[in-house]
Amino acid sequence: MRRMTYAEAIRDAMRIKMKEDPDVFILGEDVGKFGGCFGVTGTLYDEFGEDRVRDTPISESAIVGCAVGAAATGLRPIAELMFIDFVTVGMDQLINQAAKMRYMFGGKITVPMVVRLPVGAGFQAAAQHSQSLEAWLTHVPGLKVVYPSTPQDAFGLMLSSIEDDNPVAFIEHKMLYGVSGDVDDEVKKIPLGAADIKREGKDVTVIATGKMVHEALAAAEELAKEGLEVEVVDPRTLYPLDKKTIFDSIRKTNKAVVVTEEIKRGGYAGEISAMISEEIFDSLDAPVVRLGALNAPIPFSTKLEQYMIPNSGDIIKGIKKLV
Amino acid sequence: MNLENSRIIDMYKTMLRIRKFEEKAMNLFAEGKIPGFVHLYIGEEAVATGVTANLNTNDYITSTHRGHGHIIAKGGDLKYMMAELFGKATGYCKGKGGSMHIADATRGILGANGIVGAGQNIAVGAGLSAKYKGTGQVCACFFGDGSTNQGTFHESLNLASIWKLPVVFICENNMYGISMSQSRHQAIQDISDRAVAYNIPGVTVDGNDVFAVYEAANEAVKRARAMQGPTLIECKTYRHRGHFEGDPAIYKPEEEQKEWLAKDPIKRLESFIVENKIQTVDEINEINEEIKREILDAVEFAENSPEPAIDSVVEDIYTDIVEEVNLV
Numbered sequence: 001m002r003r004m005t006y007a008e009a010i011r012d013a014m015r016i017k018m019k020e021d022p023d024v025f026i027l028g029e030d031v032g033k034f035g036g037c038f039g040v041t042g043t044l045y046d047e048f049g050e051d052r053v054r055d056t057p058i059s060e061s062a063i064v065g066c067a068v069g070a071a072a073t074g075l076r077p078i079a080e081l082m083f084i085d086f087v088t089v090g091m092d093q094l095i096n097q098a099a100k101m102r103y104m105f106g107g108k109i110t111v112p113m114v115v116r117l118p119v120g121a122g123f124q125a126a127a128q129h130s131q132s133l134e135a136w137l138t139h140v141p142g143l144k145v146v147y148p149s150t151p152q153d154a155f156g157l158m159l160s161s162i163e164d165d166n167p168v169a170f171i172e173h174k175m176l177y178g179v180s181g182d183v184d185d186e187v188k189k190i191p192l193g194a195a196d197i198k199r200e201g202k203d204v205t206v207i208a209t210g211k212m213v214h215e216a217l218a219a220a221e222e223l224a225k226e227g228l229e230v231e232v233v234d235p236r237t238l239y240p241l242d243k244k245t246i247f248d249s250i251r252k253t254n255k256a257v258v259v260t261e262e263i264k265r266g267g268y269a270g271e272i273s274a275m276i277s278e279e280i281f282d283s284l285d286a287p288v289v290r291l292g293a294l295n296a297p298i299p300f301s302t303k304l305e306q307y308m309i310p311n312s313g314d315i316i317k318g319i320k321k322l323v
Numbered sequence: 324m325n326l327e328n329s330r331i332i333d334m335y336k337t338m339l340r341i342r343k344f345e346e347k348a349m350n351l352f353a354e355g356k357i358p359g360f361v362h363l364y365i366g367e368e369a370v371a372t373g374v375t376a377n378l379n380t381n382d383y384i385t386s387t388h389r390g391h392g393h394i395i396a397k398g399g400d401l402k403y404m405m406a407e408l409f410g411k412a413t414g415y416c417k418g419k420g421g422s423m424h425i426a427d428a429t430r431g432i433l434g435a436n437g438i439v440g441a442g443q444n445i446a447v448g449a450g451l452s453a454k455y456k457g458t459g460q461v462c463a464c465f466f467g468d469g470s471t472n473q474g475t476f477h478e479s480l481n482l483a484s485i486w487k488l489p490v491v492f493i494c495e496n497n498m499y500g501i502s503m504s505q506s507r508h509q510a511i512q513d514i515s516d517r518a519v520a521y522n523i524p525g526v527t528v529d530g531n532d533v534f535a536v537y538e539a540a541n542e543a544v545k546r547a548r549a550m551q552g553p554t555l556i557e558c559k560t561y562r563h564r565g566h567f568e569g570d571p572a573i574y575k576p577e578e579e580q581k582e583w584l585a586k587d588p589i590k591r592l593e594s595f596i597v598e599n600k601i602q603t604v605d606e607i608n609e610i611n612e613e614i615k616r617e618i619l620d621a622v623e624f625a626e627n628s629p630e631p632a633i634d635s636v637v638e639d640i641y642t643d644i645v646e647e648v649n650l651v
Contacts, residue, residue, distance in 0.1 A: 057485070062444050062478035065444020065448060066444055066479075066482060068445050069452065069462075070452045072433055072445065073433070073448065073452035092438055096438050097445060104426075105420060105434060106414070107417070107638070108415075109434070110642055166643070
């Protein structure tokens, strides 16, 4: 076992794949000597040089588009956007090009690329640097969407994402970068499309993503004191989604809470909730409880920001609606 | 310029192949046999032809919504192109792309593109790939005057310039961004002026003169292969048709149309060939017949091809996932 942070785990997975495959390279703003906006690429520039850890101008459209062109011609780029909020600038390249090329061209061109997208609120970066926009991406056929919550998952999922022959949106929560955890010594991939039960329980299922996994675990710990056994399911990849693990859990507990950090309106939590209601309605004792951020831009004020994002207390309240 | 006669004839054939393909597509669209959008390249044939005459099969191109000409010039197969226009299973994209999304990876054709300016960034990626792997390939990036007002134009030329990538940017200035004339959509006359901003060579050539295009592209491709960086070539040309088939093009003044039709690139090359006794009029007529037959063969292939199977609608999205095919 190795102890490492979420950021170190992502970096180590990239390092391993870069050593293995000369076609893997990184591009993005300040990923070189500077080490990345959140320090994720760190020392990779010193280890691999400027050709493989490429600083780009502040040109998100060119970063994503260049990755698409490089991927379509045989390389395996890892593009870093500083914040998922900036994906708007490169959105055409991701949605209309990367995601659709294979289909539009009848399967004759593949686009094996990873776009790293830091999400999340928590350090007063306000409305344009704090969003959780995963639902924009899960909506688009052709993209895979990955969202780890722990160093182990970040490590194993990054290995798989780089190896994947499809464009992968790799979502990272900024507030988790410094969180430490155990990572297997063995270099073991985690397949895309495999959920993980982060805590077992028989009374209520909480499906949570990213930082909300940790909030859900805290809620479960608290409720355990009252004798309530909460099961926490982390999908880990939003698409492909491991419906089986989610449904099996609900078939056991008959109660489901879905919690994500997204703005609640139109969030992916809605999609998960709808799947549960459509496909295993008979297993439910009560309607699915869905928790998300308020339908507001992310505010600057610490007090307001903290209020509008779900926390373990909100999750406890959500669970208590069902028991 | 020293071009062998056989190469001049090849260029003529390519231009004619594009013209006849487009005229056929125009008629088939009018007859209702081709659905969707069709953007024709008629009048601009010298650009694609003059540029691709400098490329190898494994060199890359990125194309546009007006892409048939680029694809034919890069060696695309007329049968698979026509079948794609018909939406048939045998088409380049199995009927899932249509006119605006034809690609052929085996010939370095990285796709026509329905988003104006999007190919510019992709070309930069292809150029990076060639440089990174040291393959000696170049990427020719075709785009229209309209796209030079997109952010992608600036971002991609800047990136290709600072990284000295083997990309040749070819602006087909056909004088219109959809209905808006160049004089209304930008305050410059020569788009090649913009090269100054990236410290790269910028040249403007007569885009209806295939030899002028060939020479400019020759220089630019040499420079690219020598890893000296990109070039911006502006080819001044004219779109004979509307933006898409069905566009009556009321915004194009009659005088202007007359003037440009007189400068038809194919007629010009034909006159050159006959005047210089490279071929006789009879031989030219024979080439015309030969190309007509090629086009008819392509149409026959397309018409006799099957429609795509329903199951294919959810295939080719991912390399490893096939989506649910039932609506209910």
